[in-house]
Amino acid sequence: MISSxxxxxxxxxxxxxxxxxxxxxxxxxxxxxxxxxQQVAAIAVPAGSIGYNxxxxxxxxxxxxxxxxxxSQPTIIDPLWTTFDFTxxxxxxxxxxxxxxxxxxxxxxxxxxLSIVPKGDTLQLVAQNRNDRSRTVIGTxxxxxxxxxxxxxxxxxWELTKKTIDGNVLGHYYLSGDSAAIAAAGDAPPTPPTTVxxxxxxxxxxxxxxxxxxxVALGFIAGFxxxxxxxxxxxTREQLVSMVFGALETTGSVEVQTPNEVNxxxxxxxxxxxxxxxxxxxxxxxxxxxGYPDGSFRPxxxxxxxxxIAVLQNAxxxxxxxxxxxAELVTNREATNFTDIAGxxxxxxxxxxxxxxxxxxxxxxxxxxxxxxxxxxxxxxxAATLRMHECIIDETDKAAIDQ
Numbered sequence: 001m002i003s004s005x006x007x008x009x010x011x012x013x014x015x016x017x018x019x020x021x022x023x024x025x026x027x028x029x030x031x032x033x034x035x036x037x038q039q040v041a042a043i044a045v046p047a048g049s050i051g052y053n054x055x056x057x058x059x060x061x062x063x064x065x066x067x068x069x070x071x072s073q074p075t076i077i078d079p080l081w082t083t084f085d086f087t088x089x090x091x092x093x094x095x096x097x098x099x100x101x102x103x104x105x106x107x108x109x110x111x112x113x114l115s116i117v118p119k120g121d122t123l124q125l126v127a128q129n130r131n132d133r134s135r136t137v138i139g140t141x142x143x144x145x146x147x148x149x150x151x152x153x154x155x156x157x158w159e160l161t162k163k164t165i166d167g168n169v170l171g172h173y174y175l176s177g178d179s180a181a182i183a184a185a186g187d188a189p190p191t192p193p194t195t196v197x198x199x200x201x202x203x204x205x206x207x208x209x210x211x212x213x214x215x216v217a218l219g220f221i222a223g224f225x226x227x228x229x230x231x232x233x234x235x236t237r238e239q240l241v242s243m244v245f246g247a248l249e250t251t252g253s254v255e256v257q258t259p260n261e262v263n264x265x266x267x268x269x270x271x272x273x274x275x276x277x278x279x280x281x282x283x284x285x286x287x288x289x290x291g292y293p294d295g296s297f298r299p300x301x302x303x304x305x306x307x308x309i310a311v312l313q314n315a316x317x318x319x320x321x322x323x324x325x326x327a328e329l330v331t332n333r334e335a336t337n338f339t340d341i342a343g344x345x346x347x348x349x350x351x352x353x354x355x356x357x358x359x360x361x362x363x364x365x366x367x368x369x370x371x372x373x374x375x376x377x378x379x380x381x382x383a384a385t386l387r388m389h390e391c392i393i394d395e396t397d398k399a400a401i402d403q
Contacts, residue, residue: 030107032161032174038207038366040160041067042152042175043077044116044123044141045094052116052123052150056093056160056173057081061363062340062371063089065232067149069205072193074122074143075151093173101127101138102161102174112136114175116152118144125152127175136182138175142192153190157181200229203379207365211383218389220246221382231379238276238299240308240381241283244315247389254322254392258282267297274299288314302375306346309353309360312388316356319392330395331355336362338370346372357391359384 039059044052059066066089068078081090093099100109112127125139138158141150154160157179163172193205199216200223203209212229215221221243223229235243248256258278265272266281274280276299283289289311291297303311317327329352336354341347350370353360361384363371376384 029164029166031164032102032105032176033164033169035160035162035173036366037160038364040173041077042125042139042154042160043067043079044125044150044152045079046147046149051118053094054099054114054116054125054152056099058091058173060089060091061367061369062374066090068202068232069151070202072142072204074141074145074148075153075193075205076145077149077151079149091171093171098171099173099175102176104177104179107163107174114138123150123152125154125175136177138177140190153193155182155190156185156188157183198229199223200227202228203231206231206379208379208383211386212379215382215386218247218250218386220244220250220385220389221378229378232377234302234375235308235378235381236300237289237297237303237307238270238274238280240303240311241279241289242276243381243385244288244311245279245283247385248315248319248392251319251389251392254319256282267291267295267299269296270299283311286314286318288318303381304373305363305370305376305380306344306350306372308376308381308384309350310346312359312384313349313353313356316388316392320395323395325395329353329356329391332357332391332394336360336370337368338362339368341370341372344372357387357394359387359391 035058039061041057043055043057045055047053057066064084064086066081066086068080070076070078081092086092096109096114099114100107101112101114102108111130113130114125114127116123117126121144123141123144124137127136127138128134137155139152139154141152144150158175158177161174161176163170163174198204198209198213203212206212208231212231216223245256245258248254258281262272262277262281266277266284270277270280280289280297280299313329316329320329321327331352333355335351338350338354341350344350350360350372360370363369363374
């Protein structure tokens, strides 16, 4: 006869045995995924007597700007994320819960401690092995300015990625290393950041720096009296009209002439004596710009990226007719497959203008998002207008050769 204790044990064993298949641990696939380089930055954050802490900041495309950069050796970060509620605009990791080291596809977060240490007149991002205390330099700032936020440039063989589990992207960042690439680079430091010699104090590291310089040289856009260009400041609708007018003037083969004076308002909200009234009236008459369904023009409203492209398309067509050519724009490259314009009122024209000298291009020239309803910065507006201008010139030259 089985004792009650053994009976209980037998029953418990039976229950346990029957449930083992259900309790078996499921294999978890932990991997990593790339992050566009322009969207993420490793930053040395000043921390008083401690020195510096590491932070990883990621820009969510199409949202409020998380940081800006100036200079090159070192590149100083303006931590814009500290000035507003960055939820939904920026992702941030500030300690080992948010970032770790991954080597050759293996999570080595328990093996390495990340820290920022001074080295001569620069700062280095270092991974220290917890077991043998050896140190590996992951990146450098190319200089130090006390009390400032510094951008860290990663050494060859290293990149920033994000952790994924079973295909789901997490908010954890990897300083991900490839041993073969690291060994191949040897002791070679990362390539110092390149800069464009600019006329302004705030554009040397802007992705549109050279195009801004070229646009300013042509004279259809200018900087401010304090020697800034303010590249990320929104462009207004009336400023766009003025800029496009100036760009068409510089083609040489397009006649643009504004009336000496405006006797009537071009739109109910554009006074006849407003500084932009004559150009707005001219652009309206040439069907380069249009108002809103309520009849207004909203001159001081930031122009969206889609509106910018619509105006540039109309301006290019106007230029072609002025040159005696068919208004249809001739594309010269493959259209970009933007992922966020389907169903948008500007879908077709944005796609078309991406194939016309790349006038319509991805937000910050990275990825496949256009962000059609986002306000256009002065930097992109200058670059897109310059590209339109160059396409007009190219077509004029080609037409002259054909004749």
